Amino acid sequence: MHMKKIFFVIGLTILLTYNSKSQTTDSTILKGFSFSNDLKIVEIRKQGVRTLLNKDPDIEAKLNKDKSFKTVIDITTPSFYKIGDLYVGHTIFIEPNDKIFISLKPIKKQPGKENLIFKEFRLTTTTKFYGNITYYDELESRIGVTIKYKFEKPEAYKSRCDQAYKIAIDLLNEYKTKNAISPAFYKYALEDLKARYVLWFCEMFFAKDKKTMSDTVLNDIIKMKFTDSTMFVSSDAYSIAPPVYNYYIANSFNPKNSYQNLDKEFASIQKNYTGFMKDRLMGWQLNDYIGKNHPAFDSCYQIFLSECKNTKIEREVKNKLTAYVKPVQQNVTDIDLNVLLSRTQIQNADNKILNLLNTVSDSSITLIDCWATWCMPCRAQIPYIEEFEKQYFTKLKVVYLSFDKDELKWKTFLAQNKSIGNQYLVSSNFSSEFSTYFNLETIPRYILLSKKGIKVLNDKMPLPALTEEFEIELKKYIQ
Numbered sequence: 001m002h003m004k005k006i007f008f009v010i011g012l013t014i015l016l017t018y019n020s021k022s023q024t025t026d027s028t029i030l031k032g033f034s035f036s037n038d039l040k041i042v043e044i045r046k047q048g049v050r051t052l053l054n055k056d057p058d059i060e061a062k063l064n065k066d067k068s069f070k071t072v073i074d075i076t077t078p079s080f081y082k083i084g085d086l087y088v089g090h091t092i093f094i095e096p097n098d099k100i101f102i103s104l105k106p107i108k109k110q111p112g113k114e115n116l117i118f119k120e121f122r123l124t125t126t127t128k129f130y131g132n133i134t135y136y137d138e139l140e141s142r143i144g145v146t147i148k149y150k151f152e153k154p155e156a157y158k159s160r161c162d163q164a165y166k167i168a169i170d171l172l173n174e175y176k177t178k179n180a181i182s183p184a185f186y187k188y189a190l191e192d193l194k195a196r197y198v199l200w201f202c203e204m205f206f207a208k209d210k211k212t213m214s215d216t217v218l219n220d221i222i223k224m225k226f227t228d229s230t231m232f233v234s235s236d237a238y239s240i241a242p243p244v245y246n247y248y249i250a251n252s253f254n255p256k257n258s259y260q261n262l263d264k265e266f267a268s269i270q271k272n273y274t275g276f277m278k279d280r281l282m283g284w285q286l287n288d289y290i291g292k293n294h295p296a297f298d299s300c301y302q303i304f305l306s307e308c309k310n311t312k313i314e315r316e317v318k319n320k321l322t323a324y325v326k327p328v329q330q331n332v333t334d335i336d337l338n339v340l341l342s343r344t345q346i347q348n349a350d351n352k353i354l355n356l357l358n359t360v361s362d363s364s365i366t367l368i369d370c371w372a373t374w375c376m377p378c379r380a381q382i383p384y385i386e387e388f389e390k391q392y393f394t395k396l397k398v399v400y401l402s403f404d405k406d407e408l409k410w411k412t413f414l415a416q417n418k419s420i421g422n423q424y425l426v427s428s429n430f431s432s433e434f435s436t437y438f439n440l441e442t443i444p445r446y447i448l449l450s451k452k453g454i455k456v457l458n459d460k461m462p463l464p465a466l467t468e469e470f471e472i473e474l475k476k477y478i479q
Helices: 131-143 154-177 183-206 215-222 236-248 262-272 275-289 297-307 311-323 337-343 376-391 407-416 433-437 467-475
Strands: 004-010 041-046 059-062 069-075 079-084 089-094 099-106 117-122 345-347 353-355 365-371 396-402 423-426 445-449 456-458
Touching (some): 131 154, 262 297, 275 297, 337 433, 407 423
Antiparallel strands (some): 345 423, 445 456
16 A cells, blocks of 8 residues: 655744645744753654554654754554644644644743743644644633533533533534535544543543432433544544543442442443454453452453454453462551662652652651553642642642653653652652552552651542542541
8 A cells, every 4th residue: 555655844944735725824823832951852643543553653753953853754544643742732633645844943931930941833834724733722722621620510510511512613613614624634523522522521520420410411421432433543532532431431430449340341342332442442441450350350351352353452461461460468567668668769850869768758748649641540630639738738748759661751741740849750660669569550549658657647548639538538647
C-alpha cells in the first residue's frame, strides 16, 4: 500500500496545504503554549489507538540547538494528532497528503515563572479546511479543557455537562456550515465529543455512587455506544471513554473496593462491545484483576481465551499472568519503618539524590502521594490534596512520590505545573523495597506517616476526592 506523507518542520513559519483547492486565511492560532527551559523533545503523537495498533508512527523529535527540527512521517489514515511537549499540546486533525510547518517564537515571560522559557505556536494557514486545525483550540477557549465536578447536586452537574456538550456540537455544526472542516473531521469529531461528554460526566463518579443518582441524570448517558470503526482513527478521549464507561456507568463502582466487580464488568464488555474494542477491554480488565483473587477470574480468563481474536492482546495477558509472582505479605508493624525510609532512594527535579526519610516532617504528619504522570486518576486527585494541604498547612506535609519510568516526561509535567510542591521520583518504582513493603501494586495510593516517620498511621487512605471520608481519617491523627 502506498504511504501518504506528512511533512513537519519545527522552527520555520507554519504552512498547511492540501491537495484540494485552497483558500488563504491569515490567522494566528495555537498560541500561548509554553515550554520548559530544558525542552529537548517535541511530540507529534497520534491520538486514539496509536498504542493499540501502532500502524502510523508517533514522532518524538529531538530539537537542535536553535530549537528546530525537520522530519517527514508516513500515515495511512486520517486521525487526530496532538502537537506539544509530551503532556500539553494542541489537537489537530491530519489527513494524508497534508503538509504542516510549525514555528516556536519567544513570548513575554510571566511573573513568577522566570525559570521557564515561553514559546508559542504561530500558525498561518493556506488550506480549504482550516477548522481541522482551529476547532479544538476554539472549543477550549469556550469551555475549557474539561468539566470538573464541584460536589454539586448531580442534576446541576449534568446540566453543566449538557451545556458544554451543546456548545461543542453547535461550534462543530457552525464550522461544517462554513465548509471549514472536512467530512472525515466532522464524522470523527462527533464521536470524540460524545466520549468527552462521558469523561466529563464520570468526574462525578470519583466521589459519588451511581446508586444515589436519579434516572434523569443517568438515562441519556447510559445509551452511549462505542464502535470499533471510530476508535481506529479517533482521539485519546475516545480511547479512554470505553473503559471509564464500563467502570463507572455500566457498573456500580465502589471506590472503597475497586476490585469487586470483575464478573459484572466483564459481562458488560461482552454485551456492549464487539471486535477489536471488545478484545482490548477484556484484556485490560483481566490485567487489572491479576493477583486480586477475585472468584470469577478463572472463568473470565477462559472466556477471554475462547473469544479474543487479537493474538497480540491474548499474548499480552498470557505473559502478564505467567510473569505474576504473588508478593510476600508483610506486616508493616514488624519492620523498622525508619530503616525502610532511609534506604528508599528518591530524586528531586534538580537531580539531587536523597532518601525518603529526609522528606518526612519532624513536626507534623506526612502524607505520601504515590502517583505518576501517566495515571489520570492520580492527576485528578492532586487539586483535592492541595486543598487539604492549604487547610492543614501547619499540621500536614504532602510528599508527591512519582512512579514514572520516564524521567523527562516527569520533569516536563513539573515544569508545566509549578504549583505542585515536594516532588520526587522513586528509584525502581513498583519493584522497589518501598513498594514491596506496602504491597503497592496500583496507584493512586495514599500513605499517612507519623511525625519523624516512626510509624504508619494509615497505608490505604481514601481518595482525597472523597473529601468527607478523607478528612475524617485525617482528623484521627491531627492534634
